[in-house]
Amino acid sequence: MIADLGDSELLSRHVAGDPEAFGVLVDRHRDRLWAVALRTLGHPEDAADALQDALLSAYRGAAGFRGGSAVTTWLHRIVVNACLDLARRRAVRPTEPLLLDPASEPAGRDRLGDQETSLAVLAALRTLPSDQAAAIVLVDIEGYPVNEVAEILEVPAGTIKSRCARARARLAEQLSDLDPRRSSDHPGNESAPLAVKDEAQYGEEHP
């Protein structure tokens, strides 16, 4: 049974021309990959676009997989990079009104209050710079060990920790604004919308 094969065996078979292997591999990890894309980008349509780009990249680039890391690490890396690429491209959009569709969030086991909390957290998540968002999604939401996330994002573990710390500080700031029990006396650390950062970066191109 092809479904019983390990990830790297599936990938090898795909590279060797097995038409089914890649589909089986993707199927096995699809929910996790989807969760990473959705949480990093915050928008189902964007997440689907990025994931599709990523899967096709992986499909075509499978021969480039060196085996130095787990197949899942490699897959996650491609997905996260596709998300970051897309976030960069999306940054050209003017800051759009926050459209968080409660219907896109699973209602299931949540009571309404929990769901509101979730939405607030997700809304706050969307204000993070995308590299921080990717780190915190992988570490705090998906629960991957810092070392694995460092491997996925190809940066030192210390960088992941520091991105996570900054992201948590930012989220705490925003979520405490919503929480009357804790009024913030530290108004600094405003989150700069991506688009502004992006413009500043290329400012010298407008003499």
Add this chain to the structure above:
Amino acid sequence: MTDDHLSLDDLAELDEGLLPPERTSAVRAHLHGCSQCQARATSIADVRGRLANLPPVTMPADVKARMDQAIAAERDVAAGSASHAGEDEEAPSAAVVDLSSRTPDVMPARGSVKRPAFGRPSMPAIAVAATFVLAGGAIIIGHANHSSSDGASSGGASVTAGQEGGQIVLPESTANLTLAHTGTTYTTTDIGTSVQGLLGAASTLDTNGSAQPTVGESPTPGPSDGVGGGAAQSTGGARASKSAKASRKRSQPHRSSAPVTSSGSLNAAGSGASAKPIPKALKPLATSRNKILDCARNITGELDAVPLTVDFARWSNPPVYKHAPSAIFIFRSPKPNTVVVYVTNPSCSGNDIVREFAQVPLP
């Protein structure tokens, strides 16, 4: 200092063990006696908890269907090129494959055209990435100039979006990509003649519209400057059409049969003595084959867009742009004797990713 309250950043770094030792002791000491900061420290822990407790998500059925179809379409394309690969000796033939019935809405055009257009006509169909975006139209796969022994000119399947409105004809899989650094400052009024001049200098377009570079000499600063850096990468490219399997095996992580070859190398063209150094801002783009192809994809929204020629030059459109380093991407157009020109910024991103768009008739 020690009397100041702790910032959330401090507390988050303490929590993550990132503070240097002395700072850690100072922060702990303050925290010990400050209920306000203790509450803020709790808020960091709260954030962790709230993130960890977000409800898990599963891929919705429609997204799953879309991914499955995209992968299936990619597999079909790979299988299609495999079946063509063995036909080197045959006369050019065309196969019309109508995939519309089995791949509805595999990849709707969204996600590709959403960018601010600066004086650019709207191009609803530009997102048709012909190799696997099958937006309901027939895909025509034919052979162009298929020669068996000469790697440089052996084209793979030439894939054309068989839909009116498609703005870009993708080059065949081993088409040439010519890079130039003419130092020209392109302007809205001169873009046509500049492009015509560039194409005249760098290549001639035969009646089939395929590029045949005629530039042999490397201009200063030449390949040592990195422009020719793709040469090594693309040695395999010339052989790509020999076998689809080989083609798959050599495929890059982010690009498939990315067709950047010209006599097996990334061509550097400049108008001889008039060639000027590449503007510094453009170096990263100009020296990376992958960046060029990524950029082509970003500006056109075409996953497999490969430009005919790229000139790393300048753009003026006062008062906004004055000799701004810009990359001039030239693509084939489905219209005969016409090319499509995009002017983009060095990073190939941001809100002026497309500084100008033009269709230029060729003489």
